[in-house]
Amino acid sequence: MKGWGFQVDALDVARWQFGVTTVYHFLFVPLTIGLSVLVAILQTMWHRTGNERYLKLTKFYGKLFLINFAMGVVTGIVQEFQFGMNWSDYSRFVGDIFGAPLAIEALVAFFLESTFIGLWIFGWDRLPKRLHLAAIWAAAIGTNLSAYFILAANSFMQNPVGFRINPDSGRAELTDFVAVLTNKVALVTFPHTLAGSFLVAGSLVTTVGLWHVIRNRGSADTGAYRFATTFGSWVVLISSALVLLTGDIQGKIMTEVQPMKMAAAEGLYTTESPASFSVLTVGSLDGSREVFALKIPYLLSFLGTGDPNGTVQGINDLQAQYATQYGPGNYAPIIPVTYWSFRFMIGFGLATAAIALLVLWSQRKGRTPTSRWLLRAGLVMPVLPLLANSFGWIFTEMGRQPWIVFGEMLTRNGVSRTVSLTEVLTSFTAFTLIYATLAVIEFKLLLRYAKAGVPELSPDPEPTDDDTERPLAFAY
Amino acid sequence: MELTTIWFLLVAVLFTGYFILEGFDFGVGMLLPVLGRDDRERRVLINTIGPVWDGNEVWLITAGGAMFAAFPEWYATLFSGFYLPLLLILLALIARGVAFEYRHKRPEPTWKRRWDHAIFWGSAIPAVLWGVAFANIFRGVPLDADHEYVGGLTDLLHPYALLGGLTTLGLFLTHGAVFLALKTTGDIRHRARNLALKLGVGTAVVAVAFLTWTLTIRANTTALALAAGAAIALLAGLAAARTRREGWAFTGTALAIALAVATLFTALFPNVMPSTLDPAGTLTATNAASTPYTLKIMTWVAVIFTPIVLAYQGWTYWVFRKRIGIAHIPTH
Numbered sequence: 001m002k003g004w005g006f007q008v009d010a011l012d013v014a015r016w017q018f019g020v021t022t023v024y025h026f027l028f029v030p031l032t033i034g035l036s037v038l039v040a041i042l043q044t045m046w047h048r049t050g051n052e053r054y055l056k057l058t059k060f061y062g063k064l065f066l067i068n069f070a071m072g073v074v075t076g077i078v079q080e081f082q083f084g085m086n087w088s089d090y091s092r093f094v095g096d097i098f099g100a101p102l103a104i105e106a107l108v109a110f111f112l113e114s115t116f117i118g119l120w121i122f123g124w125d126r127l128p129k130r131l132h133l134a135a136i137w138a139a140a141i142g143t144n145l146s147a148y149f150i151l152a153a154n155s156f157m158q159n160p161v162g163f164r165i166n167p168d169s170g171r172a173e174l175t176d177f178v179a180v181l182t183n184k185v186a187l188v189t190f191p192h193t194l195a196g197s198f199l200v201a202g203s204l205v206t207t208v209g210l211w212h213v214i215r216n217r218g219s220a221d222t223g224a225y226r227f228a229t230t231f232g233s234w235v236v237l238i239s240s241a242l243v244l245l246t247g248d249i250q251g252k253i254m255t256e257v258q259p260m261k262m263a264a265a266e267g268l269y270t271t272e273s274p275a276s277f278s279v280l281t282v283g284s285l286d287g288s289r290e291v292f293a294l295k296i297p298y299l300l301s302f303l304g305t306g307d308p309n310g311t312v313q314g315i316n317d318l319q320a321q322y323a324t325q326y327g328p329g330n331y332a333p334i335i336p337v338t339y340w341s342f343r344f345m346i347g348f349g350l351a352t353a354a355i356a357l358l359v360l361w362s363q364r365k366g367r368t369p370t371s372r373w374l375l376r377a378g379l380v381m382p383v384l385p386l387l388a389n390s391f392g393w394i395f396t397e398m399g400r401q402p403w404i405v406f407g408e409m410l411t412r413n414g415v416s417r418t419v420s421l422t423e424v425l426t427s428f429t430a431f432t433l434i435y436a437t438l439a440v441i442e443f444k445l446l447l448r449y450a451k452a453g454v455p456e457l458s459p460d461p462e463p464t465d466d467d468t469e470r471p472l473a474f475a476y
Numbered sequence: 477m478e479l480t481t482i483w484f485l486l487v488a489v490l491f492t493g494y495f496i497l498e499g500f501d502f503g504v505g506m507l508l509p510v511l512g513r514d515d516r517e518r519r520v521l522i523n524t525i526g527p528v529w530d531g532n533e534v535w536l537i538t539a540g541g542a543m544f545a546a547f548p549e550w551y552a553t554l555f556s557g558f559y560l561p562l563l564l565i566l567l568a569l570i571a572r573g574v575a576f577e578y579r580h581k582r583p584e585p586t587w588k589r590r591w592d593h594a595i596f597w598g599s600a601i602p603a604v605l606w607g608v609a610f611a612n613i614f615r616g617v618p619l620d621a622d623h624e625y626v627g628g629l630t631d632l633l634h635p636y637a638l639l640g641g642l643t644t645l646g647l648f649l650t651h652g653a654v655f656l657a658l659k660t661t662g663d664i665r666h667r668a669r670n671l672a673l674k675l676g677v678g679t680a681v682v683a684v685a686f687l688t689w690t691l692t693i694r695a696n697t698t699a700l701a702l703a704a705g706a707a708i709a710l711l712a713g714l715a716a717a718r719t720r721r722e723g724w725a726f727t728g729t730a731l732a733i734a735l736a737v738a739t740l741f742t743a744l745f746p747n748v749m750p751s752t753l754d755p756a757g758t759l760t761a762t763n764a765a766s767t768p769y770t771l772k773i774m775t776w777v778a779v780i781f782t783p784i785v786l787a788y789q790g791w792t793y794w795v796f797r798k799r800i801g802i803a804h805i806p807t808h
Contacts, residue, residue: 066577067577067578067581069577070573070574070576070577070578071574073530073533073573074569074570074573074574075570076537077533077536077537077566077569077570078566078570080537080540080541080544081540081555081562081566083544083555084540084544084551084552084554084555084556085555085556085559085562085563086556088552088553088555088556089552091544091548091551091552091555092548092549092552094548095544095545095548095549095551095552095766096548096766096767096770097770098544099541099543099544099545099546099548099551099766099770100545100770100773100774102541102544102545103538103541103542103544103545103546103774103777104541104774104777105541106534106537106538106540106541106542107538107541107542107777107778107781107782107785108777108781110534110537110538111531111534111538111785111788111789112785112788114530114531114533114534115530115531115534115785115788115789115792116788117530118526118527118528118529118530118531118792119527119792119795121526121527122526122527122796123527123795126795126796127795173767173769173770174766174767174769174770174773175769177769177770177773416552416556417624418556418557418624418625418626419556419559423559423560426560426563427559427563430563430567431567434567434570434571438570438574441574441578445578445581445582448581448582449581470803470804471803471804471805471806471807472523472800472804472805472806475519475523475526475580475804475805475806476519476522476523476526476576476577476579476580
């Protein structure tokens with residue numbers, strides 16, 4: 001297709017579709033991962049203490065959790081289908097390895113998650129209390145487990161292990177499944193992703209609680225909201241620490257297995273030891289001209305190698321090395337994208353933690369926060385870790401380019417050969433439209449239910465089988 | 477038995493499970509405007525599948541994952557080849573899944589009506605397209621020597637495939653009506669049962685026509701027996717519905733779906749996707765398969781986890797075994 005002086009082909013649209021649908025899917029997944037556990041913890045606290053405050057919070061955040069959960073589920077199916085639809089040559093190439101974690105994810109994790117979510121939603125008056133509590137924990141475990149398998153699959157694309165290339169078919173074949181599941185990239189990406197997810201969930205809990213603390217002063221439920229605000233802030237602070245810790249380990253593994261990605265994160269063209277980390281750079285990023293840069297000496301060396309004087313390879317040297325190894329071609333990702341997404345990831349993550357600290361400080365020694373500025377900062381809080389997560393994934397995936405499987409297959413060779421531009425455009429447009437519509441609906445619903453506050457508790461019906469005429473405790 | 481045969485069977489079983497379970501979900505969704513005369517009745521219908529629809533849909537995700545893991549070539553060719561039908565199925569499943577969760581979240585009638593449309597179309601579109609897709613898988617499609625689909629959309633919409641779509645539509649409608657007769661009380665139950673009988677007769681005619689056509693394309697004795705079994709099961713289910721034995725009626729329609737799917741897979745084996753162009757392009761359980769090592773690992777995972785999944789999913793159905801009537805719907 002020609003127009004506006006540039007050309008678009010099916011490959012470009014397939015890439016955009018993958019980017020848009022995946023970033024979109026991952027707006028909902030972190031909340032599902034994190035909030036399932038936080039709701040399970042709240043419900044456990046209710047069981048342990050009998051304090052109705054925790055039951056109210058369980059039901060309140062449970063509702064927000066479910067509004068979000070539905071979106072995660074339906075956008076997830078697209079992800080599984082998309083590999084075959086748009087990336088069928090990739091699927092043929094890695095199917096022997098990549099399909100297994102996907103199938104296991106469905107069998108082991110998704111069934112657990114979906115079945116026990118159903119039991120939890122509809123089981124308030126159907127299950128004994130303990131079993132009902134177990135249901136939310138089972139769902140939370142299923143959700144968190146699913147992250148492991150899909151990250152193991154993704155880690156194979158970053159750092160392929162446990163395979164060989166069959167010389168006859170030219171395809172990747174699994175030789176060691178344990179190696180795939182214990183890929184060092186997977187082992188560190190999993191806790192990093194979970195911590196990033198709890199950052200989102202903790203932020204949502206904090207924001208909603210804080211809004212009610214400030215706006216609904218004097219409400220009978222202020223105690224519950226205060227608790228939620230503090231609880232959420234601590235979740236944010238602990239997960240930020242874990243994000244930093246795991247991110248640091250990731251940086252070192254990345255330097256080892258994907259040095260080009262590390263160089264692209266800094267826009268480091270020439271190999272340096274020690275290498276500094278620039279907080280921001282103004283000027284041309286093609287390395288030809290640098291107008292202004294705020295640099296922290298030794299930091300990149302330390303991030304990448306653990307040694308402040310360590311050597312970090314530059315893009316130009318790696319490009320030359322890859323050209324010798326894989327043949328002529330451009331083996332560097334789009335540097336402005338990797339450079340800025342890396343910084344946005346870190347920046348938005350740190351900002352989230354800073355707000356959580358402010359919120360905790362504002363509630364110190366039983367104080368009630370009143371500041372409008374704090375409320376405003378609190379309201380943007382959930383958006384920040386969502387941005388951090390999105391930029392983290394954009395960095396991870398864009399930093400791997402031009403490879404779809406690092407060192408083994410180029411992205412442009414993975415696309416479906418028989419799918420036409422019209423077909424991909426149709427699909428990309430359709431997904432974008434339906435996703436945008438649903439985003440507006442979902443956001444409004446979340447706001448509505450967040451503002452409505454914790455529910456009034458009706459007398460708890462005892463679980464019984466003799467309920468021929470009694471209304472269900474929960475119904476769609 | 478060879479590993480590839482085991483996995484052919486497992487993929488068939490997963491799709492069979494999917495069609496039985498989400499089959500009645502689709503049926504309920506399509507019958508929403510027919511059997512649900514007002515909002516309260518529609519809520520009764522939706523709540524019969526409320527706790528289970530999501531778990532039912534995971535059968536599809538598992539079937540897709542199993543196909544990817546065990547037969548990557550089949551997965552790649554099928555999903556890239558049947559592009560637009562699968563896109564429509566995805567859009568339908570998205571709208572429908574969100575609709576179940578969001579419909580009751582606001583009281584406005586307009587809001588509910590919009591989600592009712594999403595539930596109806598989100599159920600009807602996949603109900604037809606799955607039949608179209610499986611009829612095409614069975615009959616064969618234009619695949620070149622590299623196993624790539626070289627046809628267009630119109631190559632998928634021939635009379636045999638459309639009859640396949642009509643068959644799954646009818647089967648899921650009948651199955652859904654029988655399920656509603658089994659799961660509801662009062663007036664809805666009677667209307668569901670009566671509708672099931674009417675739909676069932678029409679479906680029986682369509683299904684027999686489709687299975688007969690199927691057996692003229694490719695057949696063996698087992699497939700013939702299975703097809704006959706499917707017809708008998710459907711008729712027996714309808715007979716049970718007539719005499720108000722709804723549990724047996726549901727068993728009948730579930731068996732009919734299972735045996736119809738089994739007919740297709742049995743007559744298809746050892747192929748998984750025949751080529752109508754070049755015999756070398758035909759995908760078989762052997763040339764589409766993963767390596768024995770991958771299949772062996774996947775077999776162990778399936779052997780260990782499938783019984784566990786069946787146990788807890790079965791238990792869910794036991795927990796929510798009670799019939800639902802309008803008295804059970806909360807007023808808010």
